[in-house]
Amino acid sequence: MTPHDRWILRTENTTYAVALATEGPWAELTAWGPHGAETGPSPLDWSGRTHFITPADAAPAEYIPYGLRPFTGADLVAQRPGEERGVWWTFSPEHTETADDTLRLVFDDEVLGLRVALCYEAVPGTDVILRWSELTCTGEDELRLERFDSAAVNVPVTAGARLTFLTGQWVQEFQRTELELTRGRFEMASTQAVPGHAYAPWLAVQDAAHPADGKTPTYGVALEWSGNWHITTDAEPGGAVRIRAGRLPHEGAVRLAPGATLTTPRLACAFSPEGIDGLARVWHRYERHLTGDRMNRTRKVLYNSWEATGFDVEAGSQLELARIAAGLGAELFVVDDGWFSGRHDDTGGLGDWYPDPAAFPQGFDHFIREVRSLGMDFGIWVEPEAISPKSALHSEHPEWVYRVEGRPATLVRNQLLLDLGREDVQDFVITTLDRLLTDHAISYLKWDMNRPPTERGRPGGGPVEKQDLDAAHVAGYLRVLDHLRAHHPHVTVEGCAGGGARIEHATIARTDVVWPSDNTAPLDRLAIQFGYLLAHAPHTMSSWVTDAPGVFDPRPRSLGFRFVNAIAGVLGIGADIRTWSPEQRTEAARWIARYKEIRDVIHHGEIHLLNTPADATCGIQYEEPGGGRIAVTAWNTGRLDGAPLVSGRAARMRLRGIDPAGRYHDAASDTEYTGAHLLHSGMPFPWTDQYDAELTVLTRL
Structure with a gap:
């Protein structure tokens, strides 16, 4: 050779x-x-x-x-x-x-x-x-x-x-x-x-x-x-x-x-x-x-109103949520599904992307100004690939929908799917998004997709093997995202597809964050995020604090647990914060302030996954480039060692990859550790029924 x-x-x-x-x-x-x-x-x-x-x-x-x-x-x-x-x-x-x-x-x-x-x-x-x-x-x-x-x-x-x-x-x-x-x-x-x-x-x-x-x-x-x-x-x-x-x-x-x-x-x-x-x-x-270069952007603390109001979007209740969210320290307010005409439930409106005048009687721009006057950016949810059969768009362009000639159409979530592989459909989506982002002070766009194509055909498009519909749809999707990047670089784009159904490198390269799952329940979400972080970086992981009960694991967890969970990626809030007590709001504001102090470590740092959610204590370690600070998010997922009935020893979680000869200071507890101690004996967490999660920040001395 x-x-x-x-x-x-x-x-x-x-x-x-x-x-x-x-x-x-x-x-x-x-x-x-x-x-x-x-x-x-x-x-x-x-x-x-x-x-x-x-x-x-x-x-x-x-x-x-x-x-x-x-x-x-x-x-x-x-x-x-x-x-x-x-x-x-x-x-x-x-x-x-x-x-x-x-x-x-x-x-x-x-x-x-x-x-x-x-x-x-x-x-x-x-x-x-x-x-x-x-x-x-x-x-x-x-x-x-x-x-x-x-x-x-x-x-x-x-x-x-x-x-x-x-x-x-x-x-x-x-x-x-x-x-x-x-x-x-x-x-x-x-x-x-x-x-x-x-x-x-x-x-x-x-x-x-x-x-x-x-x-x-x-x-x-x-x-x-x-x-x-x-x-x-x-x-x-x-x-x-x-x-x-x-x-x-x-x-x-x-x-x-x-x-x-x-x-x-x-x-x-x-x-x-x-x-x-x-x-x-x-x-x-x-x-x-x-x-x-977008790594240099600060990923802002988001409030999304979906779980608080659902489709019942109207300016008064949205502004009430916005005022509370701003008081907690949120930096971005997003109105989810329901802001546009004909969208009172999931049976209509998709494709007709104009603000509902009944929901915003003083005008959409007036509403946005009210939100922005609170010191927050403003964002909306869209589902550009979807279309409602009752929409004006469908009546004007029924040929834009995937279909097989002479065969019935299957509705999923009461909607059909646009053939985004068609250039005229791409142009419509681009024109629609350009109009929304140019006419209104919108700086955040959540792009969702809530159904797969079923009758995936394009009548009149020639032999099916020459159509290559899957590649055409992907090319159309990426063309629109590339257009957003080039023409609206100030807009933060979130990728979503019924949760985490469209997360891969082509999407991650063209969005700022993605939505790993519609499941925000604390213990369920913890397992989802641990798996997500095996494949994807924390700066891409949008995570919310909500009031959602467990879907697969209904054990209750504290507000602190839910915040530490969300702090592990890009922090957002989706709960109905109108129902939170003054004490809960004070605690939430405290967590948000702590997150803002260390989010650069979370998003830019090297991570180690410590144990797994199957263990009673698990965590994630983030080390700042250069090693000056280490943030540790920790959770108690299982049984307590005697607490609260009898005193039990603190759970210990060993850190990884740090300098054994280094000295590290925890300002919150005024405790100093050696690297050898943290690697061998581990960091102590004295869990109780009320204390089930912690964010610890260590500064290298």
């Missing part, structure tokens, strides 16, 4: 090495791990273990088509319509491009008329490698693409893989789930036009021979795609573990016209030698990179 047959990408702390195979025309992963892992024999070399399969089927291939790899799972399935499936390509060194942080390997099948470019990019300042593929039809006939994954990732294991992934349903998103895979296939997917509530497009992989946490090398992938997707993991013959990921076309296949190029979604690939917890920090750094 010549030096030109091997390429190495380096991130801040890791190495990713790719080589041309000796047994066929494909690229193989030879090393992925800390710097230096590329030296020595490849741990992924399974050559010789190919009885009754081909060398390509046993290879740790980076990307390989059906034809070359007939048995164990191909990443690309292509054909001329009506002909046999299969790609038999050759490497094209003359088209391959290399640079310090990028790599582009090109393969051609001249008989079929297909060029495939495998693309790599090392993201500066992170330990993330981005991978995607570019497929170009180079022949005179169009091609049918049945499968076109973004990439395949091989993970070196010795005794099978431990998979960690995030599962759930509506109001129970981001539940940490583990599975040991020694042989066979595991697949997660969504065909709901969004990533969905059931699975997040995120996966962590470890060698099952090692512990789940601690200093266990951990590999992760996350797919940047807002539509249909899959992640498939195969424990293959011979012991290899291989992950394939990409989008799923709604039509089952797509057509690629002569001269056209299809670019797949980016797959982010991450590595940490410090377990699941360490991998989370890698993802957080990457998402801060995605946020870019």
